[in-house]
Amino acid sequence: MFTFRIILMMLCCLISLTVPATDVQQQMDEAEDYLTVNPAHSLMLLDTAGPITTPAEDALRWHILSIRAAVPTNQLERILPSLDIIFSYQQHPLFTQHLTSINSAAAIWLRRNNYLHDARLSLVCAQKYATDSRQKITLLNSMGLVNRQLNDAELAKQQFNQALSLATEVQNIKVMAMVENNLGLLALDQEEWEQAERHLRTALMHYQAISQRSGQISSGLNLLLTFMLQQDFSNFQRLYTPTAALTEAFVNDAKHALLLWLKTRQQQLSGQSINTEQKQALQQAYSQLEDNKAQQLIYKHLAPLLQVKLRPPVTVQRQQFSRSWFALIKTCNWPLPVSSLQPAG
DSSP states (O other): OHHHHHHHHHHHHHHHHHHHHHHHHHHHHHHHHTTTTOHHHHHHHHHHHOOOOSSHHHHHHHHHHHHHHHTTTTOGGGHHHHHHHHGGGTTSHHHHHTHHHHHHHHHHHHHHTTOHHHHHHHHHHHHHTOOSHHHHHHHHHHHHHHHHHTTOHHHHHHHHHHHHHHHHHTTOHHHHHHHHHHHHHHHHHTTOHHHHHHHHHHHHHHHHHTTOHHHHHHHHHHHHHHHHHTTOHHHHHHHHHHHHHHHHTSOOHHHHHHHHHHHHHHHHHTTOOOOHHHHHHHHHHHHHSSSHHHHHHIIIIIHHHHTOOOOOOOOOOOOOOOOTTHHHHHHOOOOOOGGGSOOOO
16 A cells, blocks of 8 residues: 555656646647737746746757747847857757757847848858758848948848849748838838838738738838838828737837827827927937837938927947857858758768
């Protein structure tokens, strides 16, 4: 009888250990499934399950999923701590399998924090380990974004158009939408409103076709800004309500900030006066905009109309990123994934 009790207790202990592990795996699977349609939900699932520290494969997967979900939700503060942990597992096979995603996420964090030349190095490394056409096209688009921030509009446009051509060939709607949105932003920079509208309408149509919420918000907000700058208030009104509803339900402070500027300008046009408290809120929102390009558009075109005093957008100075693992990215000398190796002979 005593032996039976011991065996029963051991079985219960085993069950209690294995069930949570299974739940964790299921939550990570679900988080990965939601990456495209609702990355904010992915982060919620990941935070419920982790952060995970053991076993190594689960810990590494958790942090890779976290950085992938952090980008579309603009929770970039999550990326650097996760990268610190991810690079501590650089000998693990899963690390090598995800080299492109890891380097791409690093490049996005670097670009958004104005380490533009280092972002470009990280993208070059990501390109080395890209294993399929989707990754290669996406990285070409990312390189265009870096060159846009570096004020090389001609090179950025060339890279965006090349990425669009390649994505169209394989009918990758997601990448086509992303590139059309970025071509629209480039046209906004150059005050080519009609061209911007054309690209952004196409981007929004593509994002709606694949039900990608974050893309619908980005292209929708950019299109609203384009309508506002063209004084096309009828189209602005039609698009505002669905875009605002999506944006307000989405976790992204930069998108909320742009929406606030658009909403306040709409209120002013409808005859409402803008009080001091609202102007202070707009000043705070200005600091939360996605990058200095977005700030330039607001500073030049909307702030004067709303009579909001802002500091001029900061000119990006060249700076060097310092982290021990970034030396590994610059060297970029990990073993190539098996799938990317060419057969002998």
